[in-house]
Amino acid sequence: xxxxxxxxxxKSRLSEDQQPAEKRTRIQAINRGLIxxxxxxxxxxxxxxxxxxxxxxEKAGMSKPNLLYYFPRKDDIYVTxxxxxxxxxxxxxxxxxxxxxxxxxxxxxxxxxxxxxxxKPEASRLFANEILHGAPRIGHFLQTHLKKLVxxxxxxxSRWTSEGRLAPVDPYHLIFSIWAMTQHYADFDVQIRAxxxxxxxxxxxxxxxxxxxxxxxxxxxxxxx
Amino acid sequence: xxxxxxxxxxKSRLSEDQQPAEKRTRIQAINRGLIxxxxxxxxxxxxxxxxxxxxxxEKAGMSKPNLLYYFPRKDDIYVTxxxxxxxxxxxxxxxxxxxxxxxxxxxxxxxxxxxxxxxKPEASRLFANEILHGAPRIGHFLQTHLKKLVxxxxxxxSRWTSEGRLAPVDPYHLIFSIWAMTQHYADFDVQIRAxxxxxxxxxxxxxxxxxxxxxxxxxxxxxxx
DNA sequence: GTACATTTTGACCAATCAGTCAAGTTTTTG
DNA sequence: CAAAAACTTGACTGATTGGTCAAAATGTAC
Numbered sequence: 001x002x003x004x005x006x007x008x009x010x011k012s013r014l015s016e017d018q019q020p021a022e023k024r025t026r027i028q029a030i031n032r033g034l035i036x037x038x039x040x041x042x043x044x045x046x047x048x049x050x051x052x053x054x055x056x057x058e059k060a061g062m063s064k065p066n067l068l069y070y071f072p073r074k075d076d077i078y079v080t081x082x083x084x085x086x087x088x089x090x091x092x093x094x095x096x097x098x099x100x101x102x103x104x105x106x107x108x109x110x111x112x113x114x115x116x117x118x119x120k121p122e123a124s125r126l127f128a129n130e131i132l133h134g135a136p137r138i139g140h141f142l143q144t145h146l147k148k149l150v151x152x153x154x155x156x157x158s159r160w161t162s163e164g165r166l167a168p169v170d171p172y173h174l175i176f177s178i179w180a181m182t183q184h185y186a187d188f189d190v191q192i193r194a195x196x197x198x199x200x201x202x203x204x205x206x207x208x209x210x211x212x213x214x215x216x217x218x219x220x221x222x223x224x225x
Numbered sequence: 226x227x228x229x230x231x232x233x234x235x236k237s238r239l240s241e242d243q244q245p246a247e248k249r250t251r252i253q254a255i256n257r258g259l260i261x262x263x264x265x266x267x268x269x270x271x272x273x274x275x276x277x278x279x280x281x282x283e284k285a286g287m288s289k290p291n292l293l294y295y296f297p298r299k300d301d302i303y304v305t306x307x308x309x310x311x312x313x314x315x316x317x318x319x320x321x322x323x324x325x326x327x328x329x330x331x332x333x334x335x336x337x338x339x340x341x342x343x344x345k346p347e348a349s350r351l352f353a354n355e356i357l358h359g360a361p362r363i364g365h366f367l368q369t370h371l372k373k374l375v376x377x378x379x380x381x382x383s384r385w386t387s388e389g390r391l392a393p394v395d396p397y398h399l400i401f402s403i404w405a406m407t408q409h410y411a412d413f414d415v416q417i418r419a420x421x422x423x424x425x426x427x428x429x430x431x432x433x434x435x436x437x438x439x440x441x442x443x444x445x446x447x448x449x450x
Numbered sequence: 451g452t453a454c455a456t457t458t459t460g461a462c463c464a465a466t467c468a469g470t471c472a473a474g475t476t477t478t479t480g
Numbered sequence: 481c482a483a484a485a486a487c488t489t490g491a492c493t494g495a496t497t498g499g500t501c502a503a504a505a506t507g508t509a510c
Contacts, residue, residue, distance in 0.1 A: 025456075025457095025507095025508095027456080027457070027507080028456090028457095031457090045358065045359065046274070046358065047272050047274065047275065047354075047357075047358060048275070049271070049272060049274045049275035050272065050273070050274035050275070050358070052496085052497060052498085053497080053498065053499085054497075054498095062458080062459095063458070063459055063460085064459090064497095064498090064499090065458075065459055065460085065499085065500080065501090066457075066458050066459070068498085068499065068500085069456095069457070069458075072499085073498085073499080074498065074499090103446075103447055106446065125357055128353070128357055128412070128413075129272075129354075129357055131412070131413050131415055131416050132350055132353055132354055132357070132412055132413075133270065133271065133272060133275070134270065134415055135415045135416065135419075139415070139419065142415070142416055142419035142420070143419045146416075146419060146420060147419055147420050147422075150420045164448055165448060166446055166447075166448060167440070167444060167445065167446045167447060167448050167449065168440075169437060169440050169441055169446055170433070170436075170437040172420065172421060172437075173434060173437030173438060173441070174437070174441060174446060176406075176409060176410075176413075176417060177406050177409075177437075177438065177441050179409070179413075180405045180406045180408075180409030180413070181402050181405045181406060183405075183409075184401060184402075184404070184405030184408075184409075185401075187353070187356070187357055188353075188356050188357075188401075188404075188405070190356055190359055190360045190364070190367070191356050191360065191367055191371070192401060194360075194364065194367035194368045194371060194372055195367070195371060195372050195375045195397065196397060197372075208395070209398060211395075212394060212395040212398030212399070212402075213398060213402065215392075215393075215394050215395075216394055216398070216399060216402050216442065216445070217441065217445060217446055218445050218446060218447045219392060219394075219445040219447060220392065220441070220442060220443050220444040220445030220446075221328075221331065221391055221392045221394055221399060221442055221443060221445075222328055222391075222392060222443045222444060223389055223390060223391060223392045224392065224449075250477090250478090250486075250487095252476095252477080252486075252487070253486090253487095256487090277466085277467060277468085278467075278468065278469085279467075279468095287488080287489095288488065288489050288490085289467095289468090289469090289489090290469085290470080290471090290488070290489055290490085291487075291488050291489070293468085293469065293470090294486095294487070294488075297469085298468085298469080299467095299468065299469090
């Protein structure tokens with residue numbers, strides 16, 4: 001269940017790359033990587049305005065002017081990181097198989113998203129922060145690419161419902177619900193930790209979470225008599 | 226279903242009031258109100274670091290030094306607004322009645338939360354933003370008051386389950402799920418609008434949302450054969 | 451090794467913004 | 481109405497921070 005599979009030469013969706021990847025030197029590849037990793041960390045913790053270039057440079061182990069040599073503007077770093085995050089984020093959604101078994105496909109998708117939330121919560125938080133503040137940089141992307149993608153998947157869910165293989169439920173809201181519940185575990189981690197205490201660091205906790213979320217989504221909370 | 230009912234002389238939970246409310250003059254009451262309303266708007270849109278005192282002052286219709294006359298520090302405004310938000314936020318949760326009918330109580334709570342998300346999404350976003358950034362100002366509150374409150378309600382849910390009046394599901398994760406789904410509609414409003422289009426502004430849309438969320442949570446998505 | 455290109459950095463600049471202050475205006479009080 | 485209290489504000493300050501620049505250091509190609 002490795003979701004890190006690289007997107008197959010898919011074009012960047014948010015902006016054109018300033019520089020074709022092939023033209024990059026070895027040093028550039030390394031340093032851009034260091035910067036992006038550091039930036040994800042800092043931006044997801046403090047937000048765009050709350051983060052400083054100095055912080056990112058420090059974390060990446062280089063001077064500020066050096067960092068600006070690779071990404072001339074603060075915005076460039078941010079957009080690059082956001083873009084990478086978005087791609088990784090949507091891959092498993094695209095992978096929902098219209099020809100698979102409905103419950104199994106959704107179970108797999110939900111499990112995958114929960115794993116991502118546990119493994120890389122920074123990515124989820126970066127995205128959440130951008131949306132929360134009105135998505136100033138990805139509004140267009142949401143209205144075009146994401147809208148289309150969701151419409152396609154909603155159609156699949158609709159068909160499953162009409163075939164009686166899924167409970168009759170609005171497919172859009174079902175998608176939103178899955179997103180809500182899975183991302184919540186990354187975005188509201190602090191709150192969950194505060195409430196559950198150290199229990200969240202114990203082995204098996206993620207499995208328990210997955211179990212609970214799947215139970216609620218699949219079976220609902222009304223007792224089956 | 227009015228949730229604006231004022232908390233019954235409950236003590237502030239985050240910080241002591243700088244000044245007892247009785248000592249406030251008429252002008253103070255008015256201006257503090259204007260500031261708090263403006264601040265909720267600005268802070269929820271731009272985050273703490275992204276908001277400036279000038280913006281808030283402008284929105285409140287007064288000069289910056291004037292605003293600082295009422296709240297000496299930027300932080301003071303923020304904490305005050307956060308505190309008010311938190312109270313309003315938890316009231317309906319506290320109101321879950323251990324002696325009521327489980328499904329009805331949860332249905333009421335979920336409906337109420339969805340209404341709040343639709344009516345005052347700024348409050349939800351302000352809270353989400355604070356949690357997302359590590360809850361630097363309310364960490365203690367979460368670990369004490371909220372933790373205790375959730376434990377109490379989780380015990381009620383547990384009992385309901387053991388009485389067979391609720392499906393067997395981890396009570397903590399059930400609470401998290403409800404929070405996730407209801408807040409999602411406020412926090413990710415931009416995304417939902419992008420996907421659903423202008424449909425969200427049509428009359429009856431909130432009812433439709435509530436219907437879908439309740440169906441999923443109550444009945445799950447697995448078809449009942 | 452040498453010439454050229456790439457990478458790195460200290461020192462600096464300009465804009466933004468939280469917060470101060472002293473001098474004014476308005477409101478309340480007796 | 482007079483004095484005191486409460487309120488308001490223009491002009492300022494110091495700290496932070498995004499971004500520049502020219503010179504130095506390092507890496508690469510022949």
